Structure formats: structure tokens, C-alpha cells
Amino acid sequence: MTEQDISTSSFQAFLFADPAAHSLSPRMHRAAFAHAGLPGTYEAIRVPPAGLAMAVQGLRYPHLLGANISLPHKESVVALMDDLTPAARAIGAVNTVIQQGGRLIGDNTDAPGLLADLTTAGYVGEGRSAVVLGAGGAARAAVYALQVGLNHDVFVLNRTRERAEELAAAWPDATGSAVAVRPEEVPWPQVGLLINATSAGLDAPDDTPLDAAYLSLLPSHALVYDMVYRPAETRVMREARAAGLRAENGLGMLAQQARLAFFGWTGRDVPVSVFLNALDAGIPVEAR
Numbered sequence: 001m002t003e004q005d006i007s008t009s010s011f012q013a014f015l016f017a018d019p020a021a022h023s024l025s026p027r028m029h030r031a032a033f034a035h036a037g038l039p040g041t042y043e044a045i046r047v048p049p050a051g052l053a054m055a056v057q058g059l060r061y062p063h064l065l066g067a068n069i070s071l072p073h074k075e076s077v078v079a080l081m082d083d084l085t086p087a088a089r090a091i092g093a094v095n096t097v098i099q100q101g102g103r104l105i106g107d108n109t110d111a112p113g114l115l116a117d118l119t120t121a122g123y124v125g126e127g128r129s130a131v132v133l134g135a136g137g138a139a140r141a142a143v144y145a146l147q148v149g150l151n152h153d154v155f156v157l158n159r160t161r162e163r164a165e166e167l168a169a170a171w172p173d174a175t176g177s178a179v180a181v182r183p184e185e186v187p188w189p190q191v192g193l194l195i196n197a198t199s200a201g202l203d204a205p206d207d208t209p210l211d212a213a214y215l216s217l218l219p220s221h222a223l224v225y226d227m228v229y230r231p232a233e234t235r236v237m238r239e240a241r242a243a244g245l246r247a248e249n250g251l252g253m254l255a256q257q258a259r260l261a262f263f264g265w266t267g268r269d270v271p272v273s274v275f276l277n278a279l280d281a282g283i284p285v286e287a288r
């Protein structure tokens with residue numbers, strides 16, 4: 001798409017998810033279109049699994065930029081793509097579809113979005129050892145980002161041990177390593193980063209994926225990063241702070257993955273602050 005095309009026509013992008021109504025993506029991308037001075041629109045559409053192929057096929061029309069893909073479609077949409085970026089291929093999940101001349105390219109901006117937000121949070125790879133809690137889609141993006149992107153040694157902890165083992169074996173040729181462990185097997189004093197990529201606490205706020213006693217074994221420079229962003233301070237974050245550690249939620253990752261998707265569609269690198277300011281999660285940006 002040329003610069004002239006994009007500035008003289010109206011373009012559309014979508015979210016395909018089920019459910020979709022709760023999504024914060026429309027407000028972020030609409031703000032990005034406005035900031036970039038582009039006549040674009042963004043709609044969140046509830047697409048049940050049976051409707052995914054037809055919805056994706058519709059993205060081939062001219063003037064459609066593409067779509068974000070969220071639960072439960074991130075993995076099933078892979079087979080509907082004409083091509084995949086290296087990250088999407090390696091992770092086996094697509095969160096962004098980019099239309100280029102009628103072809104659909106599947107990208108994954110969760111992993112680079114996480115890395116971008118870790119950098120913002122001041123993480124510089126302390127110790128090169130990290131713990132990832134969880135083994136679902138978000139954990140997969142996190143382990144890929146850390147093991148392959150940052151050359152880290154990653155300890156994967158998950159409620160269902162078999163899923164952690166499967167995830168830890170996903171990238172055997174990476175220079176960093178990954179191993180499934182129980183909490184008591186982690187060398188906690190060597191770990192510089194702990195990422196919660198579970199959905200524990202989402203429905204029951206008092207649920208936690210990790211006994212707080214383990215947090216106090218982390219070194220004082222360690223960063224605890226919770227991919228969850230509602231509430232703004234999760235139980236894991238609260239307990240990490242009580243142990244004297246830095247803790248961040250996943251709001252910045254959400255904004256960064258959106259920024260990267262918008263860049264893929266339009267070629268415009270809109271500042272992440274535009275996406276953050278558009279989020280209405282009850283977290284003042286200046287308080288982050």
C-alpha cells in the first residue's frame with residue numbers, strides 16, 4: 001500500500017474474537033488512526049469458531065488492512081494464512097493478519113510487544129534466567145521471546161505439568177534453554193525476571209499461580225511482570241511489591257502489541273503513549 005493510497009482512502013481493520021465486546025483494541029486503534037491523520041476505522045466483531053474462515057476470507061477485499069485475532073482463534077487461524085512471519089511460524093499462533101495485495105500474512109506481535117514493554121520497564125536481561133508461569137498461548141509467546149529473542153534460560157511452571165513440558169520442548173535449537181520445573185526446583189536467587197502468563201485470578205481474585213514465599217527468594221533487582229492488566233495491581237504484583245521487588249502489569253504489552261500491529265497495517269509507527277492513553281483500564285499512564 002503506497003503512502004498516497006493510505007492517506008486518501010478510508011481503511012478498515014477488525015478484531016475477530018469470541019467474545020469481542022470487552023476488547024480494549026478498538027479504542028487503541030481508533031486513537032492511532034486519529035493520531036496518524038488516517039481515515040481508518042476499527043471494529044471488534046464476535047466471530048464464533050464456525051465463522052472464522054469466512055471472516056478471514058473477507059479480509060482479502062481492497063481497503064481492508066487486516067485484523068487482530070484473539071481468543072479462541074489465535075492458533076486455528078494459522079492454517080488460513082497465505083504466509084506467516086518468522087515469529088508467527090515459530091510460536092504457532094497469529095494475533096495480527098496483514099493484507100498485502102489480496103494475500104493474508106499472519107504475524108505475532110505478542111512476543112515483540114512483551115520485549116518492548118520489558119525494555120520500557122527497565123529490564124536489561126539481568127542474570128539471563130527467567131521464570132514463566134503458565135503454558136497457554138501467552139506463556140508460549142513469553143517463552144519464545146525470552147528463550148529465542150533474549151537467549152535466556154527459562155524455567156516453565158504450570159499447574160498442568162505436561163503442558164509445561166511440551167512448551168519447554170518447543171524450540172530445542174534456540175541458544176537459550178527452557179525446562180519444565182516445580183517451584184522447589186527453581187534456582188530463585190539467580191532469576192532476574194518472573195512473568196505471570198496464567199489466567200489465575202481472572203475469575204477468582206484470590207487465586208494465585210505461585211506461593212508468595214517463593215517471591216521472597218528472588219534477588220532484590222528482579223522484575224515481576226504480570227501479563228494480566230485488570231486489576232492494575234494483581235495479587236502476584238502485590239505480593240512481589242511486599243517482598244520489596246519491582247512489579248509491572250501487562251498494560252504496556254497490550255499497547256505495544258497494538259502499536260506493532262498498527263505499524264504492520266499502515267507503516268506508521270505511532271508512539272506507544274497514544275495507545276496507552278486510549279486505554280481505559282483505570283490506570284493513569286503517569287502512575288505506571
Ligand code: NAP
Nearest residue numbers: 134135136137138159160197198199200209227250253254
Ligand atoms: P490460556 O491459553 O487459557 O492459558 C491459561 C494458563 O493459565 C494455563 O497455563 C493454565 O494452566 C493457567 N491457569 C489458569 N487458571 C489457573 C489457576 N487458578 N492457577 C494456576 N494456573 C492457572 O490463556 P492465555 O491466552 O495464555 O492468557 C493468559 C493470561 O495472559 C490472560 O489473563 C490474558 O488476559 C493475559 N494476556 C495478556 C496479554 C497482554 O497483552 N498483556 C496478551 C496475551 C494474554 P493449565 O494449563 O493447568 O490449565
